[in-house]
Structures are given as C-alpha cells and as structure tokens.
Amino acid sequence: MSKTINLIPLLSPSLGSERSLKVIRWSGGDGPVTYLQAALHADEWGGIHCLHYLEALLDSALERGELLGTVIMVPVANPIGLGQHLNGYTVGRFDFDYSGNFNRNFPRLAPLAIPLLEARLGSDAEQNNRLVRETLRECLNDLSPQLEAEVLKQRLLELSLEADIVLDLHCDSEATLHLYANRRHQHTAAELAAFVGAPVLLLEESTEGAPFDDANAAPWWQLQEQFPQHAIRNGCFACTLELRGRTDIEAHLARQDAEGVFRFLQQQGVIAGTPERPQRLTEGTPLDGLDAVKAPLAGLVEYCKEVGDLIEAGERVAWIINPYADHHDNQRVPVYAKTGGLLFARRRDKMTRPGHTLAKIAGDHSLAFRKGGKLLEY
Ligand SMILES: [Zn+2]
Incomplete structure (x- = not known):
C-alpha cells in the first residue's frame, strides 16, 4: 500500500x-x-x-x-x-x-x-x-x-x-x-x-x-x-x-x-x-422535472421562499422589483413555480437580468416544456 x-x-x-x-x-x-x-x-x-x-x-x-x-x-x-x-x-x-x-x-x-x-x-x-x-x-x-x-x-x-x-x-x-x-x-x-x-x-x-x-x-x-x-x-x-x-x-x-x-x-x-446504513432522503427525481424558475425581466430579486422549502406548483417564489415602473404599485412583478417539489437552489446575486435562473425546484414528474438531454440549458 x-x-x-x-x-x-x-x-x-x-x-x-x-x-x-x-x-x-x-x-x-x-x-x-x-x-x-x-x-x-x-x-x-x-x-x-x-x-x-x-x-x-x-x-x-x-x-x-x-x-x-x-x-x-x-x-x-x-x-x-x-x-x-x-x-x-x-x-x-x-x-x-x-x-x-x-x-x-x-x-x-x-x-x-x-x-x-x-x-x-x-x-x-x-x-x-x-x-x-x-x-x-x-x-x-x-x-x-x-x-x-x-x-x-x-x-x-x-x-x-x-x-x-x-x-x-x-x-x-x-x-x-x-x-x-x-x-x-x-x-x-x-x-x-x-x-x-x-x-x-x-x-x-x-x-x-x-x-x-x-x-x-x-x-x-x-x-x-x-x-x-x-x-x-x-x-x-x-x-x-x-x-x-x-x-x-x-x-x-x-x-x-x-x-x-x-x-x-x-x-x-x-x-x-461496514458503515452504518444511512436513511435515504431521496430515490431521485427526473432532471427534466426540474423547474429552473426564470426571471421574466431585470430587477432586484426579493425571495418569498428559502432553500429547502417545499413548494407547490403555482406558488410565488419571488418578486422582482423594477423601480423604473411608472407607479409604485406596478414595481413588483411576481414569479411563480411551474412545478411542486423541493426548492434546492437559489441565486445568490439578487440583481437579475431577464432569463436568469432564480431558483431550482426538483419536481417528481417530467415537465412538457423541458427538453431532455440539455442539462439545465433549455
Ligand atoms: Zn459546477
């Protein structure tokens, strides 16, 4: 050895x-x-x-x-x-x-x-x-x-x-x-x-x-x-x-x-x-069931959910604050989850550009809008 x-x-x-x-x-x-x-x-x-x-x-x-x-x-x-x-x-x-x-x-x-x-x-x-x-x-x-x-x-x-x-x-x-x-x-x-x-x-x-x-x-x-x-x-x-x-x-x-x-x-x-057998926390979910929640516009990200939160489809994940909007009431744009599951990753940089990934949610079923084989790029 x-x-x-x-x-x-x-x-x-x-x-x-x-x-x-x-x-x-x-x-x-x-x-x-x-x-x-x-x-x-x-x-x-x-x-x-x-x-x-x-x-x-x-x-x-x-x-x-x-x-x-x-x-x-x-x-x-x-x-x-x-x-x-x-x-x-x-x-x-x-x-x-x-x-x-x-x-x-x-x-x-x-x-x-x-x-x-x-x-x-x-x-x-x-x-x-x-x-x-x-x-x-x-x-x-x-x-x-x-x-x-x-x-x-x-x-x-x-x-x-x-x-x-x-x-x-x-x-x-x-x-x-x-x-x-x-x-x-x-x-x-x-x-x-x-x-x-x-x-x-x-x-x-x-x-x-x-x-x-x-x-x-x-x-x-x-x-x-x-x-x-x-x-x-x-x-x-x-x-x-x-x-x-x-x-x-x-x-x-x-x-x-x-x-x-x-x-x-x-x-x-x-x-x-012989290590002690640990408790399994997951058996796995499909990568094409991952909802990479995208920012629809530029702005400051104010999250409503934490890493580790269980999310339901349609729940609001974040607000994007756009100070350029005319009225104060219109400055906050909500961003919703397309699938339910564990929110396991978030963006650390809170100033986003359109199209950037704000959060990743591990859903348990494949999503129609995701294309297999592209990893996280779609
Ligand atoms: Zn890496």
Whole structure:
C-alpha cells in the first residue's frame, strides 16, 4: 500500500507560464478504483474543502491497512479557471479563451472506439471490459487538442478513465446538497446521496453536453447498446455531487461531507469497513422535472421562499422589483413555480437580468416544456 503525489504539467498558454495538476494516489488492493476531483468549475470551492478533509481520512485508512482498492484525487481540477480573475473575483465557469463551459464537451470516446472494438470483443465479459478500457484510452490518446482547456480535459479524462467510480465535486449558487447522475446509475447514486445526506438526486436519461461525469460513464452503456451480442459490464459509475452553495465553506460541513464520501467508499468496497446504513432522503427525481424558475425581466430579486422549502406548483417564489415602473404599485412583478417539489437552489446575486435562473425546484414528474438531454440549458 502506498501514497504517491505527482504534478502533471498542462500546455503552456502564454510565454513564461505553465500550470499543473496535482494528483494524489492511494494504492491498495485489487478493489475498485475511485477518482475524485474538485472545482472543475473553478469558482466552486466546496469540493476542494471536502477533499482536504478526505485526504486525511484516506491517509489514516492507508496507515491502518484498510485500502482495498485505489483512490485517485485531483483536489484542484481547473487551475486555468482559478487563474481567471476579473475585478477581484474568480470567474471560473467559462473559459476566457473561448472554449466554453469547463464542464462541457469532454471527448466523446464511444463513437471513436466502436470501429476498433468491432474486431476485438469476444464473449468473455472480464476480457471485454479490459479491452473497452484500453480502447477508450487509446482513442483519448489519439486526440490532438489545441487549446489549453482542451488539453486540461484530456488530462483529467486520462486520469479518470481507469476508475470504476468517478465523483466530480461542484456546488451551486445557494443550495442544499444535491447530485446529478444518469438514470442507469440511480441505485448507486441514491446510496451516495444517502451517505452524504443529500435530499435531491436529479436523474438524466442521456445528455448531449458531454460533461465530465457523462464522458466517463456514457461510453459504457453506449458500447453495450452498440454490441448487444458481446457481454460488457457497466465499467464506471460517475456522478456530479453539488456541495451546497458557493459561500458554504465551513469546517464542520466539509468534514461531514468527507466522512459521508468515505463511508460511501467503504460501502463500495474501496476501503475496508461496514458503515452504518444511512436513511435515504431521496430515490431521485427526473432532471427534466426540474423547474429552473426564470426571471421574466431585470430587477432586484426579493425571495418569498428559502432553500429547502417545499413548494407547490403555482406558488410565488419571488418578486422582482423594477423601480423604473411608472407607479409604485406596478414595481413588483411576481414569479411563480411551474412545478411542486423541493426548492434546492437559489441565486445568490439578487440583481437579475431577464432569463436568469432564480431558483431550482426538483419536481417528481417530467415537465412538457423541458427538453431532455440539455442539462439545465433549455
Ligand atoms: Zn459546477
């Protein structure tokens, strides 16, 4: 059993500068390989805090000889975004260098792997899974990204491709704990939600945006669907864990989250031990049942509901105050919920523009106006 630390250099973006990824690896037995990363959206720091405490828990587990598998940790997944400062603030969701959202458009490997695997797959599931993993890696290595952010995405995926379990740690603006996962992974995602105490699990059928979790997990079911005649087991559970809101950086929360993830890893056989089974707060709701309540106009947001409130369809969520309206009576415009459910996220910045999301409500049935596959963009 061992712990190693490596620095992986990224592409130099400009003369005289170069960034790197710190990779910590705990190697134990032949058990499952887990990959964790934080702050891919570089202005979402709760994951860095959680992994800070998880590192200590993993060190202790290693010392006690309890590591049954391998854990790979990238505590700062996006040094590019962390370097993006504007007027004193970190602006880390979109790349300043025009490659877009840092958590979209990871390489889609299944279409590249299909022609290669046609001649390679056989009838043995173990052998097929090894071949799939090797072929996905081969396809990833064959890519020639140009931009610094594209190289970052390739490096992160290189590190995570060997993992059976991939956890991508993010956070929202103001929020409760919540998770995004594919419906095919509902069971394991609901277990993770229970271990960390998350009341919301959003389940997507399939996504088109190629976020990091999907880039790891989707090739497996896409290849299963492509090759029904060959036995291929599901090789990767991946999900996005949203650790509350951006300003929820508190020691007791980070420690609690790290302990929740640690117990999940025990339950998954990565670390020895039998954790107590927690109470499940959710079995999951459809992502296309999520009502992202939009602002119809610009103005000051005065919320009527708190994060964690149960909302009924048609209830008023907020007022938008527009001082430019002629009469004082007309200055307040109500905004209503289109579905019932838990209001799990709100906007921290209370001055809105039209079309901005004011609140997210996890409804339990699909909404006709939502389009599947678009994540939160519709
Ligand atoms: Zn994020």
